[in-house]
Amino acid sequence: MKGYITLTDASLRDGNHAVHHQLKIRQIVRYAQAADEAGIDIVEVGHGNGLGASSCQQGKAASTDVMMLASVRAILGHSKLGIHFMPGLGKISDIEVALEAGVDVFRLASHCTEANITRQFIEYVRHAAKTAYGVLMMSHMADAGEILKQSRLMQSYGAHAIVLMDSAGFSTPDLVKEKVERLIDGLSIPVGYHAHNNLGLAVANSIAAAESGATLLDACVCGFGAGAGNTQLETLVPVLERYGYRTGTSFERTVRLARGADKVLPIRTPHIAIDNISSGVFGLFSGYVPHIERLASELKIDSFELCQALAHRKLVAGQEDVIVEEAYRLAARNA
Structure with a gap:
């Protein structure tokens, strides 16, 4: 052993x-x-x-x-x-x-x-x-x-x-x-x-x-x-x-x-979603994914493109404001 x-x-x-x-x-x-x-x-x-x-x-x-x-x-x-x-x-x-x-x-x-x-x-x-x-x-x-x-x-x-x-x-x-x-x-x-x-x-x-x-x-x-x-x-x-x-x-x-x-916690363990795979590939904090998904939906932008943009910013945990900034920048560019 x-x-x-x-x-x-x-x-x-x-x-x-x-x-x-x-x-x-x-x-x-x-x-x-x-x-x-x-x-x-x-x-x-x-x-x-x-x-x-x-x-x-x-x-x-x-x-x-x-x-x-x-x-x-x-x-x-x-x-x-x-x-x-x-x-x-x-x-x-x-x-x-x-x-x-x-x-x-x-x-x-x-x-x-x-x-x-x-x-x-x-x-x-x-x-x-x-x-x-x-x-x-x-x-x-x-x-x-x-x-x-x-x-x-x-x-x-x-x-x-x-x-x-x-x-x-x-x-x-x-x-x-x-x-x-x-x-x-x-x-x-x-x-x-x-x-x-x-x-x-x-x-x-x-x-x-x-x-x-x-x-x-x-x-x-x-x-x-x-x-x-x-x-x-x-x-x-x-x-x-x-x-x-x-x-x-x-x-x-x-x-x-x-x-x-499973009877106590609201656990959902499906396949690994694309946005979660993207956060792994691009090195983005895992807790950012719900924010990315929400902003992509609200602003009608591509979550994959948003992940790419955030990767260039080299975000660390706690920079949720940068996600909003980049999301609106993408939305304006695509308008």
Whole structure:
């Protein structure tokens, strides 16, 4: 047998993207309890864009951060409670709320070239004696050398681990291998990977990460997540078992979890839609797809052309205003 893989189930955070952040407390609690019983290591909860992100621009969540976190904290026995946090969308006061609610694992994220903005938050969480992961989003937008440089910054701030997010679903196993191996060789802390399925490669990329030395992997039940969805938990676990890795759960337990989840969460997992494939090909944040589809419909423009235009702008997470700008520019050009 190979080593142990720590699994983070992001269904109640990344999955919130898929329903415009409208998961209700009863849905969140029922799924969290089932995930806990299934032996999942970390259950991540919150608005799709993380702690403090509920807003008119990012989308108003159906429930407050404190309601979601406190409700889940009350029922978790085995699993740790995790959150995602992006400086600028969230503030220190939001982290204080999470600490009071009993959050165990804080995943403190930045764009893959802006790790410096996480320093005060990583240090704050460490001072509170909680687990702090440094997260580099849109990791396809920097080469392995730059990713290592940014990861070392997070490590120097006190991060317990580094998680690479393939936020656009752009990566292929060879790219994953190159970056994860560079981090394994250049860091003294564990490395994790968070994949999206825009190109149908989420499980393959997750396995490539594990084979390259990553010991933390993210997944969502039935792939429930932004855009084309995330690594499918109940698919990933048996593949990990086949490769000889140990986890806190099993294929049988994740099957039960997935069957029950379908009765709790509004999961839709059809074929990968063209706009989601386009976002993967062009390296666009998966959470942008609903905005692209809406504007294309409203303005009678081609969503593929809009994706092409946005790719030239090299957007990062949080730049929804640029989508609107480019959409209206296309509409004016085609008028």
